Amino acid sequence: MSFRNLAAAFALTCVAVPALAQTPAPATTAHSASDMGLKMADTATVKLKFVTVKPADITSSKLIGTNVYNNNKETVGEIEDLVIENGKTVTGVIVSVGGFLGLGERYVVLDPSTISVSNKDNKWAAYVDTDKDTLNKAPTFDYSKKK
Structure with a gap:
């Protein structure tokens, strides 16, 4: 699995916080918002935690390459990648539009909340x-x- 897909899968897991059940932290441990998400560092900075992925959750590997349709069921693009802000939140979905067989296509970034x-x-x-x-x-x- 490429680093891009791995990072995107991790980001989607972080975004779906309401849909995930995390291993509960001890009652004496308080976590701030800065403790969550990917971090830029040369060594590990937070103790390892595990999450449970539910059947309704989506992994990035399912999204990358997915066709995008409009309400008239016309193909309008394909999901190419995800934009992750500060290692915590998926803030954009990169979609290829236009072109034919990969020629002349261009990319736009859509707000994830506008995609079903x-x-x-x-x-x-x-x-x-x-x-x-x-x-x-x-x-x-x-x-x-x-890369």
Whole structure:
């Protein structure tokens, strides 16, 4: 699994806090908001914790590559990546739009709250309330899949 997918999976786990059951901390331990999420450091800085993933939770590996449709069931893009702010919150979903067979595509970043996700018959799909023209006029995100 690539670092990008691993980081995105971890971020989604952090975002779905209400949907996750974390191993309870001892009653004497208080955790601040700064204790949660990924950290930038050369060594581990927080004691290891485990979480339980529920069947309704979504991993990034299910989202990356998922087609994005509008309410008219037209394909308007594909989820390429997730934007993680300060290692704690998914603040954007990078979607490729336009183009044909990967040529001429460009990237836009959508607010995660504007995307609905569905899993029918083990086929993942994402839905946005927009049209192709609006996405084609959206601000372009300079994105490279290269590491």
